[in-house]
Amino acid sequence: xxxxxxxxxxxxYGNVVAVNDITVDIGPGVTGLxxxxxxxxxxILHMIAGFLAPSRGSLTVHDVPTWxxxxxxxxxxxxxxxxxxxxxxxxxxxxxxxxxxxxxGNPGAATRRAIEMTEMSSAADxxxxxxxxxxxxxxxxxxxxxxxxxxxxxxxxxxxxxxRQRIHMMELLAKLGAEGRTILFSSHILEEVEKLSGTIQxxxxxxxxxxxxxxxxxxxMTSRPHVFNVRSSDDRRLAALLVGRPYTTAxxxxxxxxxxxxxxxxxxxxQIATLTRDQKIALRELLPTDESLESVFGYLISSxxx
Amino acid sequence: MSANTSAPMTGGQTxxxxxxxxxxxxxxHDLGYRxxxxxxxxxxxxxxxxxxxxxxxxxxxxxxxxxxxxxLVALVALCLPAxxxxxxxxxxxxxxxxxxxxxPTFRDLLxxxxxxxxxxxxxxxDLRSRVLPLYFARPIKTIDYPLAxxxxxxxxxxxxxxxxxxxxxxxxxxxxxxxxxxxxxxxxLIPGLLVGLMWAVVLAAISLFLASLTxxxxxxxxxxxxxxLLTFTLAEILLQVESNLNQVGPAVPVQTxxxxxxxxxxxxPAPDVAEKVSGLFSPFTLFDGVRMWLGGAAxxxxxxxxxxxxxxxxxxxxxxxxxxxxxxxxxxxRKARLA
Amino acid sequence: MTPxxxxxxxxxxxxxxxxxxxxxxxAAALTKVYPGGVIALGGLTVTFAPGVTGLxxxxxxxxxxLIKILLGLVEPTEGTATVLGHDSVTGGxxxxxxxxxxxxxxCLPPDVSATEFVTHMxxxxxxxxxxxxxxxxxxxxxxxxxxxxxxxxxTYSTGMKQRVKLAQALxxxxxxxxxxxxxxxxxxAGRNAMLELIERIxxxxxISIVVAxxxxxxxxxxxxxxxxxxxxxxxRADSIDTFTRASQTLLIEVEEGLAALQExxxxxxxxxxxxxxSLLVPIGGDGxxxxxxxxxxxxxxxxxxxxxxxxxxxxxxxxxxxxxxxTADSAWEAADVR
Numbered sequence: 001x002x003x004x005x006x007x008x009x010x011x012x013y014g015n016v017v018a019v020n021d022i023t024v025d026i027g028p029g030v031t032g033l034x035x036x037x038x039x040x041x042x043x044i045l046h047m048i049a050g051f052l053a054p055s056r057g058s059l060t061v062h063d064v065p066t067w068x069x070x071x072x073x074x075x076x077x078x079x080x081x082x083x084x085x086x087x088x089x090x091x092x093x094x095x096x097x098x099x100x101x102x103x104x105g106n107p108g109a110a111t112r113r114a115i116e117m118t119e120m121s122s123a124a125d126x127x128x129x130x131x132x133x134x135x136x137x138x139x140x141x142x143x144x145x146x147x148x149x150x151x152x153x154x155x156x157x158x159x160x161x162x163x164r165q166r167i168h169m170m171e172l173l174a175k176l177g178a179e180g181r182t183i184l185f186s187s188h189i190l191e192e193v194e195k196l197s198g199t200i201q202x203x204x205x206x207x208x209x210x211x212x213x214x215x216x217x218x219x220x221m222t223s224r225p226h227v228f229n230v231r232s233s234d235d236r237r238l239a240a241l242l243v244g245r246p247y248t249t250a251x252x253x254x255x256x257x258x259x260x261x262x263x264x265x266x267x268x269x270x271q272i273a274t275l276t277r278d279q280k281i282a283l284r285e286l287l288p289t290d291e292s293l294e295s296v297f298g299y300l301i302s303s304x305x306x
Numbered sequence: 307m308s309a310n311t312s313a314p315m316t317g318g319q320t321x322x323x324x325x326x327x328x329x330x331x332x333x334x335h336d337l338g339y340r341x342x343x344x345x346x347x348x349x350x351x352x353x354x355x356x357x358x359x360x361x362x363x364x365x366x367x368x369x370x371x372x373x374x375x376x377x378l379v380a381l382v383a384l385c386l387p388a389x390x391x392x393x394x395x396x397x398x399x400x401x402x403x404x405x406x407x408x409x410p411t412f413r414d415l416l417x418x419x420x421x422x423x424x425x426x427x428x429x430x431x432d433l434r435s436r437v438l439p440l441y442f443a444r445p446i447k448t449i450d451y452p453l454a455x456x457x458x459x460x461x462x463x464x465x466x467x468x469x470x471x472x473x474x475x476x477x478x479x480x481x482x483x484x485x486x487x488x489x490x491x492x493x494x495l496i497p498g499l500l501v502g503l504m505w506a507v508v509l510a511a512i513s514l515f516l517a518s519l520t521x522x523x524x525x526x527x528x529x530x531x532x533x534x535l536l537t538f539t540l541a542e543i544l545l546q547v548e549s550n551l552n553q554v555g556p557a558v559p560v561q562t563x564x565x566x567x568x569x570x571x572x573x574x575p576a577p578d579v580a581e582k583v584s585g586l587f588s589p590f591t592l593f594d595g596v597r598m599w600l601g602g603a604a605x606x607x608x609x610x611x612x613x614x615x616x617x618x619x620x621x622x623x624x625x626x627x628x629x630x631x632x633x634x635x636x637x638x639x640r641k642a643r644l645a
Numbered sequence: 646m647t648p649x650x651x652x653x654x655x656x657x658x659x660x661x662x663x664x665x666x667x668x669x670x671x672a673a674a675l676t677k678v679y680p681g682g683v684i685a686l687g688g689l690t691v692t693f694a695p696g697v698t699g700l701x702x703x704x705x706x707x708x709x710x711l712i713k714i715l716l717g718l719v720e721p722t723e724g725t726a727t728v729l730g731h732d733s734v735t736g737g738x739x740x741x742x743x744x745x746x747x748x749x750x751x752c753l754p755p756d757v758s759a760t761e762f763v764t765h766m767x768x769x770x771x772x773x774x775x776x777x778x779x780x781x782x783x784x785x786x787x788x789x790x791x792x793x794x795x796x797x798x799x800t801y802s803t804g805m806k807q808r809v810k811l812a813q814a815l816x817x818x819x820x821x822x823x824x825x826x827x828x829x830x831x832x833x834a835g836r837n838a839m840l841e842l843i844e845r846i847x848x849x850x851x852i853s854i855v856v857a858x859x860x861x862x863x864x865x866x867x868x869x870x871x872x873x874x875x876x877x878x879x880x881r882a883d884s885i886d887t888f889t890r891a892s893q894t895l896l897i898e899v900e901e902g903l904a905a906l907q908e909x910x911x912x913x914x915x916x917x918x919x920x921x922x923s924l925l926v927p928i929g930g931d932g933x934x935x936x937x938x939x940x941x942x943x944x945x946x947x948x949x950x951x952x953x954x955x956x957x958x959x960x961x962x963x964x965x966x967x968x969x970x971x972t973a974d975s976a977w978e979a980a981d982v983r
Contacts, residue, residue: 269899
């Protein structure tokens with residue numbers, strides 16, 4: 001059940017193609033939009049939010065186009081990357097002003113709720129000019145949440161946050177996603193994305209390079225052998241055994257154990273437990289080394305897919 | 307973990323020659339990190355290095371061709387009168403250009419252009435690129451940065467002022483004969499050089515201070531240029547107003563010749579206090595005032611008339627401006643901002 | 646889990662070379678209050694050992710104030726700081742002689758080449774002209790800038806600019822490097838390269854490094870020690886190993902049949918708990934590994950991961966959760982508490 005449908009969307013500025021023919025559906029839960037700087041993530045977010053029109057293609061939320069559609073803001077909240085707050089207002093005033101702009105029936109209650117959700121209650125009475133960067137981010141999120149939107153778009157939300165603030169923000173987003181909202185956030189810091197989102201969309205140079213769960217994406221990259229770190233009670237004997245198997249392309253003996261390259265991920269996994277049991281080799285560690293989001297991402301960037 | 311091994315690794319065993327016929331041992335040199343145990347210069351020399359670097363930047367060196375255009379053209383232009391003078395003197399004329407005043411309006415204009423365009427090169431650039439934290443994180447005091455910049459720019463302005471004078475001198479003595487004449491030229495040169503020093507010291511302070519207020523070179527240039535232009539115009543306007551007021555009233559004939567013609571008029575009165583005060587409003591008129599107070603000759607193109615004893619006020623005001631600008635410059639850099 | 650150290654309590658001493666090598670930085674009750682009442686540092690007491698130390702959590706006012714104090718550019722309101730044996734107030738110039746600083750923000754002029762710039766900065770560090778030129782060339786080589794070094798800095802990518810910043814800090818042969826968010830703005834490949842470079846400097850060049858970062862993964866990767874600051878005070882200072890010590894939990898992933906595996910392991914008395922897409926099993930001894938392996942083999946399941954869980958630095962910043970029993974996170978933490 002997709003909430004946001006993006007079909008063959010492109011956006012160009014003269015000769016610069018910021019977004020190049022992207023088709024993707026985004027549903028409830030938390031989705032991470034990844035890509036290097038300049039990949040087009042901000043552009044896509046602003047198009048979904050209705051601030052930019054696509055040069056070609058269609059962007060719809062619940063099957064209604066977002067461009068020139070002020071109604072969309074009832075269901076959508078955007079947290080932009082740049083500082084877009086009035087520094088002379090207090091946090092509370094800023095959120096309340098947003099609530100009033102949305103013509104909410106009870107702006108006071110909505111404001112309080114949004115501020116509590118982002119844990120800004122203690123600082124809400126201070127002027128935004130006195131906030132740290134992380135606090136500014138949070139107050140922007142509060143303002144985007146004040147009208148209880150179904151969809152929340154965040155552009156680089158973790159920028160400049162310290163670890164504790166980041167963890168809190170991630171927990172908040174995870175909670176909102178679990179409530180059935182559609183959360184789409186962009187980041188170029190993989191460490192953050194890995195912990196938070198199940199589904200990722202990877203953009204490279206304006207194109208969509210990959211979609212889905214990053215582990216599964218890795219499995220799809222059959223042209224790249226998988227690399228495992230293995231530690232056992234008898235590494236050398238295990239190495240000799242593995243070399244004899246058709247699914248092994250290389251084995252390296254290092255101080256920290258074995259590094260095994262395999263061309264057939266499935267076959268290796270299916271046989272390793274049986275092999276070690278039957279040969280009476282105790283298995284201490286089995287670790288796929290390049291399954292991190294960082295490795296997957298690196299592969300995607302360098303080879304753009306399979 | 308040791309920092310470096312400088313012992314090269316020789317082919318084969320250490321110390322032994324390689325296989326016969328291959329030469330006395332091949333070597334792989336260790337290109338690892340090397341410590342520096344050499345001489346470290348102190349603050350004074352670092353300041354000197356920065357001043358020299360900035361002095362060169364004041365004339366566009368170290369930056370590419372375009373940066374040299376304004377300063378070098380200005381310098382050449384300023385030297386032209388001296389060259390023309392040498393030419394004229396070689397034809398038997400007397401010296402047409404003064405050491406003291408040189409070519410007043412021309413010099414005012416060119417120096418304004420020079421400091422307005424070059425002061426930002428020295429200070430605004432660094433502000434814009436936010437490189438200052440890298441300077442402050444070095445073994446110098448925060449005051450050393452503006453100090454070095456000021457020394458450099460004063461030196462550059464000094465070159466602008468004195469080089470033409472020296473050319474004038476050289477051109478003149480080449481065309482006069484006899485020890486007495488040469489000595490006469492020399493005696494005239496010295497005050498000119500001192501005037502040049504006064505200009506350099508004050509102009510550098512004012513323009514650097516104004517330029518240090520912004521990182522945008524265009525704004526800085528504008529600010530400096532407008533400052534000098536405005537103050538000069540202001541002083542001139544006040545002066546005009548005053549001297550017009552002074553000349554109100556009939557010229558009183560004192561002596562009539564046969565036939566009733568007026569032969570002699572009373573001379574216009576000496577400048578009154580109001581006129582003298584007008585000269586305080588512009589650095590250029592202040593320069594002229596101080597120069598005349600100290601005994602320099604009046605020049606018809608001067609902005610002001612001789613202030614006489616009032617000249618001490620001129621000097622004090624000039625010193626006050628200098629002090630204010632230097633203090634402002636130092637204060638601008640006092641807080642070592644790391645961001 | 647050891648509770649965070651609060652003010653007044655003795656902070657955990659670093660477990661580095663402590664007894665043998667003197668600390669590179671020592672702060673004692675370091676306090677800085679700005680006019681207007683902003684408390685940037687409120688009684689920070691901590692020791693930095695030689696090696697690579699990560700500095701986390703000090704954001705905004707705290708971090709920049711601490712750096713300024715350590716460089717001797719600002720006097721603390723109270724307390725003292727000593728860097729490489731020099732007091733920050735009386736020995737500021739000596740400190741700046743032996744410390745290299747790499748700021749977080751853009752700080753390079755666009756219209757000079759890297760060579761010229763780093764040479765000039767070498768001279769600003771007090772190196773004579775020839776030495777400055779040579780060390781600049783070496784520093785640029787070490788950071789991996791080759792022909793690019795003759796082009797103007799304005800034409801560089803972010804990664805190259807970060808390297809120039811690092812090179813200018815290295816040119817003066819510092820004993821200590823202060824790197825403020827060195828991977829800021831870099832893409833994953835660039836970040837990787839920078840982290841490798843920093844590691845190399847720390848290990849091969851014998852220079853102590855303090856890396857201020859908010860990316861915990863990075864810190865876990867290259868740092869030996871960690872100093873965590875919060876609210877202007879020390880939260881925790883310890884060696885990384887302490888933070889990433891192994892827990893007594895085994896994590897198992899299979900490509901299919903997770904539910905069946907959980908059932909069978911339970912049947913064999915191993916007490917597995919579900920955790921995201923894997924299972925956690927408390928380690929009772931070496932036998933646990935074999936039992937798990939055998940179960941997987943008996944069921945014919947494809948095993949894709951088996952590892953002893955390690956703690957993470959991140960836990961320092963997690964509030965003890967309200968999670969009750971039954972949720973995976975508390976389960977694997979609970980399994981660790983013995």
